[in-house]
Structure formats: structure tokens, C-alpha cells
Amino acid sequence: MRVLVLNGPNLNLLGEREPGVYGSTSLDDICTHLTAAAEAMGITLAFAQSNHEGELIDILHAARLECDGVILNAGAYTHYSYAIRDAIAAIKIPVVEVHLSNIHAREEFRHTSVIAPVCIGQISGFGADSYDLALTALAFRFNQQTPRLEESK
Ligand code: DQA
Secondary structure (H helix, E strand, C coil), X not given: CEEEEEECCCHHHCCCCCHHHHCCCCHXXXXXXXXXXXXXXXXXXXXXXXXXXXXXHHHHHHHHHHCCEEEEECHHHHHCCHHXXXXXXXXXXXXXEEECCCHXXXXXHHHCCCCHHXXXXXXXXXXXXXXXXXXXXXXXXXXXXXXXXXXXX
């Protein structure tokens, strides 16, 4: 299984950008930690980050041929990019929407996610752990069953 971890605008500045909101972990640190977690699950990760809407769309298009799923933090595009929403809808692989902060507990404009209806789910508010939880969610999706269900058989 191959999963793309795609980060949108301003997430390249994680660690120094509003640490009170987003924490002090850099995007590189998140990628390193996630790679180890994925390896243990038998999942290969690819990483990309862009501050540009069109480039994020191109990367999503390419992912449909190269990856089995996507973990996407679309940053502020989450709240208004119908173009990214349409790109997610256009590709057949599952996309998990991720946010470090709890977007529902912040400013009103962040409460809306225009991409949520075309993602398989949303994970929001667990800091850098949101990416781990998204990876676990995708692993469950790939296996089509949870370890708990497996144990109770
Ligand atoms: C974010 C939340 C967005 O509202 C914001 O624009 C971001 C980061 C998060 O991870 O909490 O850039 O997606």
C-alpha cells in the first residue's frame, strides 16, 4: 500500500507558524515520525507540500495512478476551494481530511469544510497526531476490518 501525505498552504512553516495553535513540531518531524509508523503497518508513504491550489490539484491527479490513498491537510483551501473538492471527487482513491487544530472550535469561517463531503472522513484537533490517526483510518479502510472485529471472531 502506498499513501500520499499532502500538505497545503503555509504548512511548510509548521513549527514556527503560530506554535500556540499548531504546535512546535515541524513538517519534517511529522514526516519522519509518520514514516516509521507507516513502515510498521506495511505502508509506504510519499510526501508533498505546496502553497499553490493548481499544484495541489495536479498532485492529487497524479496520486490516482500512483497511490492507494491520500492524507490531505488542505490548510485554508479546506474552507473555500471547490477546485480541490472537485479534484478529490474526480479521483477514485480514498482521501482523509486532516487538521492539526480543531477547526470547529476556531473562527466561524473555519467551521466549513467544502472538501469534507468528498473525503472518507475528517480528523481534526489532535495536533501532529491527527496524521497518525488518519494513517490508522486508511489502514483500517485497506484491511476492510478493524483488529477489534478480527479478535471477536
Ligand atoms: C489547518 C486549519 C486551517 O483552518 C488553516 O488554514 C491551516 C491549518 C490545520 O491543520 O489545523 O492552514 O488545516
